[in-house]
Amino acid sequence: MSNMRDSFHSRIGFVLAAAGSAIGLGNIWGFPTQAANNGGGAFLFVYLVVTVLLALPALYAEVYIGNQAQKNPVSALEDACRETAPKLGKFAGLIGLGGAIMMLSFYTIVAGWMLAHAISPLAELLGYHDISQWLATSSTLRNLMFTPVFILLGAAIIHQGVNAGIEKWSARLMPVLLIMLVALITYILQQPGAEKGLKIYLIPDFSQVTNPELIISAMGQAFFSLSIGVGGMMVYGSYMKKDRDIGKLAISITALDTFIAFMAGLLIIPALYVAEAAGQQIFQGDKLIGEGQLIFNILPELFSSMGNIGMIVAIGFFSLLSIAALTSTISSTEVPVAYLVEAKKLSRSKATWIVSAIVLAASMTLITFFDSLFGLVIRVLTTILQPLSCLFYFIVVGWLWKRGNKLRDVSLQEGRKWLPIWGNYLRFVCPLLLTVVFVNVAILN
Template sequence: MASLRDGFQSRLGFVLAAAGAAVGLGNIWGFPTQAANHGGGAFLLVYFIVVFLLALPALYTELYIGHQAQSNPVKALSLAWSEKQPKVGALAGYIGLFGAIVMLSFYSIVAGWMLSHALEPVTTFLGLSDVSRFLTEDSMARNFVFTPLMVLLTASIIFKGVKSGIEKWSRRLMPMLLVLLIALIAYIATLPGAKEGFETYLKPDFSKVTDPDLIIAAMGQAFFSLSLGVGCMMIYGSYLKPNENLPKLTLSVAMLDTAVAFLAGLLIIPAIFVAQQHGVQVFQDGKLIGEGRLIFAVLPELFNTMGEVGVFVALCFFVLMSIASVTSTISSTEIPVSFLVENHGVTRRAATWAVSATVLLASIIIILNFDWLFGLVITVFTQYQLPLMGLFYFITVGWVWRRGNQLALECHGNIYYFALYVKYVCPVLMTAVFVNVALR
């Protein structure tokens, strides 16, 4: 049966798909916002350190579990815990499935906003002012139009499987994302105020490097930006061929994801200072106004000050954001779909419809109770489930899983030292992240 299982056909396809799963709104939206609010270059420096010390081992651990098991997270974690408590492993897998559904429920809403804002420059160019207003104003009606569209767009890719769907579209979308990102950076760099933004971003204030809030923010951002903790990387790792060089591929994914986050900072932070140069209020009491509203408030105001060229810049920017959204939604959707296909013998098409319907229903519940439920879901998911699941993966590989766990069995060379690092250091670091986030 293993030979019949769908999978990635090339290393490049895997790297682009896995990086696409990681490169989401957290990189292009969350990372620059965190950097702007935590000392710019100081945050960037600490972020790079944390990626190396914590996020990279966490990424390898999650990919490793899936790659060794060659199955979905429920099966993989059950196998890893088979000698101890297989039900504990299975339960963790189900928590990951639930987390993927929860993440998709709010991510599909936000992705719908990106899609509607991507269409707005077109309607503005055509002179359809009423439609433009509908596309950019917060409303339940807009959510009920664009959330289902994003769910259906994701489903249309998942229908086709790993090789013909996920890998094929990742190879198309990720290069497009990089081209748009670099082109926008080049344009923003020519505008008044951009120089100050680049200096703020690239010159660290070393007095802020030891700020506990900055360190915790960098650790959390590094972990979350790699899409760790719900099983995205585990399922993608399971689709790799058994003889692949996992350490090399892990490094490639982490480097590409970190590069996109770095480039996003090169775009967003200078753009913030350009907006400020144009009279847009950006900071208040040293903090970025609105934080989460940066994408839909500050930057659109900037685009509006650019005249006709601003319409084109806005189009490119929100197409970029929409691509980042889709590459993340397809990876999260694949987790429950693979579970239904492999554990319950459901066809991929039926599984995709079932998962999409469930996600849409959950999204509708959030839309109808938006004021209190949206923020609660994001907080519980990002601040509690992800770090706890990451800690669980470290414990699984370092302390529980023995049979078939080559990382734990190897007793020589660099693998031995890395195994010790995963076993002793990573759980302590991950616990520190969770405790500090929980106490804030």
């Protein structure tokens, strides 16, 4: 079965696809918002520390399990736990699959916002002022129209397969994303007020770095940004040839993802202070106005004040976010699709459209009960489900998975002195660090 599976045809294809999964709205929308609300430079510092100590090892563990099993996340975890707790492994895999659906349910809604805001300034430039205003204004009708559009875009790529769809489109979209991001940063940093935002972002106040709320926010953001804990990286790992250097691949993905998050901060936070210099109020007390909605409330006003050049910048900015959202939705959609194809023997096309229909139903439910469910789903996923899944990956690699596990099997570690050290770090240190964070979450709540 494994030799018949579709796969990535190159290392760079895997890195771009996995980085595309990681680089999404979590980086360009979520990270700058969290940084601005949590001390700027202090949040950036803690985020980098958490990424190295926990997120990178969690990414490694997730990719490693998938790569060794060469199966979808549900089957991979079941196999890894076969000698100790196969039912627990399968259950954890199904929970991750549910997490992927949960992520897609709100992610496609937000992605629809990005798409609408990308089209709005174009409509304004073409003279369709009423349409532009409608596109830029949050409404249930707009959500109902644009969420399915984004689900269809993801499905159109996924049903083509791993190499012809995911790998090919990631190789096209990721360079475009990087070029657009650099161009926008170059423009924004030349505007009045950008220097103040730059200082707040780059100079940390170390008195804030021990704040438990800041640490928890940074951890949730790191896991969300890297798309860890919902099986996307595990299924991508399974599409790489077995026994590739997973360590180098994980470092490459983490470095690229962290770089994009850092660059997004260089764009968004100075842009907020450019808006403030132009007379807009961006803070209410010590929190951003609108928090997660800030880029829809504040930045469009800033772009509008710049005239036609601002409209062009707005098109570029929200197109950038739309591309980032698309590359991330692809990996999350692949998790349940791979399960249905391999475990339930459905065709890829049929599995893709079944998953898309489920995601559409979940998204429509969130839209219908937006005020009560939207924020709750995001919090449950990023602060509970994803960290818990990562904790389980550490337990699987360090304790439950025995035969064929190079990180624990002494006979497989010959000539690799670093493997026992790395294996013990994943086995003892990472679960302990995550447990400490969870205790703090419980205390704060």
